[in-house]
Amino acid sequence: MDVYEVECDCGQRLSVELHEAGTRKNCPGCRGTVIVPDTVKLKQAAGDPYPLLSARQKIRWTLEAGEPPFDGRCHNGCQRPAALETQCRLEILEQRIVDDDQNGVFPTITGDLSFRAAATEEQWTTLFVPLWLCESCQQQFRRDRKRARWFSFCKHVGLLGIFGAFIAWVVVDPEQVAAMAGLFSVIGAVAWMAQFRLNRQECPATARYVRRIRWMSEFLDSEDEYRLTPARAKRKT
Ligand SMILES: [Zn+2]
Numbered sequence: 001m002d003v004y005e006v007e008c009d010c011g012q013r014l015s016v017e018l019h020e021a022g023t024r025k026n027c028p029g030c031r032g033t034v035i036v037p038d039t040v041k042l043k044q045a046a047g048d049p050y051p052l053l054s055a056r057q058k059i060r061w062t063l064e065a066g067e068p069p070f071d072g073r074c075h076n077g078c079q080r081p082a083a084l085e086t087q088c089r090l091e092i093l094e095q096r097i098v099d100d101d102q103n104g105v106f107p108t109i110t111g112d113l114s115f116r117a118a119a120t121e122e123q124w125t126t127l128f129v130p131l132w133l134c135e136s137c138q139q140q141f142r143r144d145r146k147r148a149r150w151f152s153f154c155k156h157v158g159l160l161g162i163f164g165a166f167i168a169w170v171v172v173d174p175e176q177v178a179a180m181a182g183l184f185s186v187i188g189a190v191a192w193m194a195q196f197r198l199n200r201q202e203c204p205a206t207a208r209y210v211r212r213i214r215w216m217s218e219f220l221d222s223e224d225e226y227r228l229t230p231a232r233a234k235r236k237t
Pocket residue numbers: 008009010011012027028029030031032
């Protein structure tokens with residue numbers, strides 16, 4: 001994340017946010033007023049060579065031009081030359097056209113909830129972002145991914161266990177389960193809606209490393225829905 005600063009006439013440096021561009025701030029040093037410059041000037045002062053491009057454009061441009069952050073150095077910020085490359089496939093949802101607005105959860109005459117999913121058409125764009133790491137950061141990355149996979153495995157086993165216990169309960173005491181059917185349908189409705197919130201499919205470890213590439217965090221945050229999948233690491237030539 002870039003840090004934005006303005007300097008007061010008295011020499012005091014004030015850190016500012018991008019949205020404060022053009023506003024006045026009070027200097028804690030001399031109590032004077034400092035005018036924060038416009039967004040472009042702030043970005044330039046923070047070392048951004050392309051203040052007018054979006055984060056997505058900056059990544060594409062610097063990747064094509066071989067400029068930082070794609071100048072061959074490790075993306076983990078260690079300043080060592082990168083030795084390995086992991087191509088990360090980034091699929092971004094550009095737009096989703098819904099034909100039917102009758103989408104969602106509706107009460108029925110009997111008082112239950114029913115779900116209707118409308119026909120949708122989606123437009124995805126696929127980009128490839130190379131994650132460049134030096135030998136030692138690559139090893140760390142591999143360990144982090146292994147840990148993330150293990151964590152996700154345990155979570156799934158846990159969920160399976162809960163489901164198994166529920167099935168056993170149904171077999172042992174079907175009457176009580178039937179009495180609580182209303183509660184279960186509410187839980188089901190919540191779970192069903194929750195799946196629509198899973199709009200970012202990514203391995204947490206991979207996402208953490210990819211977000212260390214300059215502008216990548218900003219870029220991903222601006223996208224509502226995406227999938228990020230890493231390929232096998234290859235030695236950089
Ligand atoms: Zn001052």
